[in-house]
Amino acid sequence: MLIKRITVGEIKVPLKVAFKTAVRNVNEVHDLVISIETDTGLTGYGEAPATAAITGDMLGSMRAALDLIAPRLLGKRLQDFNALLRTLHKHVAQHRSLKAALEIALYDLRAQAMGVPLYQLLGGGDPQLKTDITISVNDAAVMVKDAQRAVAEGFDCLKIKLGGHTWQDDVDSVLAIERAVGPHVALRLDANQGWTPKHAVLVIQAIERAGVALELVEQPVPAGDLAGLKFVTDHTLTPILADEAVFSARQALQILAIGGADVINIKLMKTGGISQAIEVANLARLHFKTCMVGCMLEAAISVTAAAHFAVAFDDVVSYIDLDGPQLCATSAVEGGMGMDGPWITLPDAPGLGITAVHGLTNVKVFDV
Ligand SMILES: C[C@H](N)C(=O)N[C@H](CCC(=O)O)C(=O)O
Numbered sequence: 349m350l351i352k353r354i355t356v357g358e359i360k361v362p363l364k365v366a367f368k369t370a371v372r373n374v375n376e377v378h379d380l381v382i383s384i385e386t387d388t389g390l391t392g393y394g395e396a397p398a399t400a401a402i403t404g405d406m407l408g409s410m411r412a413a414l415d416l417i418a419p420r421l422l423g424k425r426l427q428d429f430n431a432l433l434r435t436l437h438k439h440v441a442q443h444r445s446l447k448a449a450l451e452i453a454l455y456d457l458r459a460q461a462m463g464v465p466l467y468q469l470l471g472g473g474d475p476q477l478k479t480d481i482t483i484s485v486n487d488a489a490v491m492v493k494d495a496q497r498a499v500a501e502g503f504d505c506l507k508i509k510l511g512g513h514t515w516q517d518d519v520d521s522v523l524a525i526e527r528a529v530g531p532h533v534a535l536r537l538d539a540n541q542g543w544t545p546k547h548a549v550l551v552i553q554a555i556e557r558a559g560v561a562l563e564l565v566e567q568p569v570p571a572g573d574l575a576g577l578k579f580v581t582d583h584t585l586t587p588i589l590a591d592e593a594v595f596s597a598r599q600a601l602q603i604l605a606i607g608g609a610d611v612i613n614i615k616l617m618k619t620g621g622i623s624q625a626i627e628v629a630n631l632a633r634l635h636f637k638t639c640m641v642g643c644m645l646e647a648a649i650s651v652t653a654a655a656h657f658a659v660a661f662d663d664v665v666s667y668i669d670l671d672g673p674q675l676c677a678t679s680a681v682e683g684g685m686g687m688d689g690p691w692i693t694l695p696d697a698p699g700l701g702i703t704a705v706h707g708l709t710n711v712k713v714f715d716v
């Protein structure tokens with residue numbers, strides 16, 4: 349089975365409300381979509397967001413990298429899967445989101461060729477997951493309203509973005525949300541690198557002293573500050589999660605070895621796809637730690653792939669943050685993950701289960 353065509357295009361999907369974090373503020377998803385076709389008539393799909401502030405990936409840079417990678421994949425046998433993955437990773441450094449999109453499309457094809465859903469190719473599991481939902485950083489009153497709306501829609505776990513205001517504002521917002529939604533709604537915080545280590549400890553300890561049990565706190569300090577991350581982990585009772593600090597399996601190993609965090613956030617867009625996500629999950633298991641499977645602001649192709657991965661590694665994946673498609677006002681994707689409030693259900697169809705992608709622009713085709 350040969351790879352005969354690779355197509356790249358772009359989708360734009362508006363968000364229900366602006367997505368605001370300590371690092372960026374956006375109103376729409378604007379992603380690269382890749383499809384890979386075989387000479388036997390199969391089509392595998394992949395997707396990559398241009399999260400420049402976090403991964404460094406931009407639409408133009410990913411497209412330029414694809415110009416170098418795509419011709420090297422054309423004409424190759426899908427059966428030589430590991431060689432294909434090596435080829436896609438070795439000719440261009442970085443560009444992890446593009447590589448994730450390519451890997452996702454190849455894994456989609458491989459599972460289709462075997463006639464099984466991707467999660468079964470990856471080891472099987474229960475194809476239903478429950479995600480949290482993100483509450484953007486805003487004035488406390490807006491955050492409270494957003495939190496109440498999410499709970500009314502059935503979400504019982506909120507991922508609250510912080511790090512854009514003073515530390516006292518951050519504490520006040522969390523306490524106001526907890527008062528509004530009650531103690532049965534789980535609260536996760538994500539500062540997206542917005543605090544210093546001491547600032548983080550101040551915020552988290554103040555919330556702990558107020559009697560609010562946080563499920564975890566995500567990436568309190570700048571990505572490169574591993575000593576700072578460990579300081580926060582060592583000085584708080586709340587589990588601390590490494591997100592922007594861990595892209596590769598090597599970085600995961602460094603953090604796990606020093607006890608720098610309690611939980612690792614695996615995102616396919618950081619690991620460069622499924623193959624290295626598997627390595628990170630296996631490393632976390634070896635260190636008796638657990639993982640979150642998360643997403644960037646992404647639409648339903650790549651988030652469906654992340655959901656397949658999460659299902660298959662549910663022994664080490666304790667937290668799901670796969671709300672990208674839930675934050676979108678519309679969808680350009682047919683098939684893939686089903687969504688009902690916080691529930692994600694994967695289809696029985698082979699591969700990702702994606703059947704069509706609508707509204708592609710700036711299309712370019714690579715043929716043998
Ligand atoms: C969308 C997801 N819940 C999320 O919050 N991901 C962010 C980064 C998203 C982005 O900026 O595109 C995270 O966990 O830091």
Ligand SMILES: [Mg+2]
Pocket residue numbers: 538540566567591592613
């Ligand atoms: Mg995060």
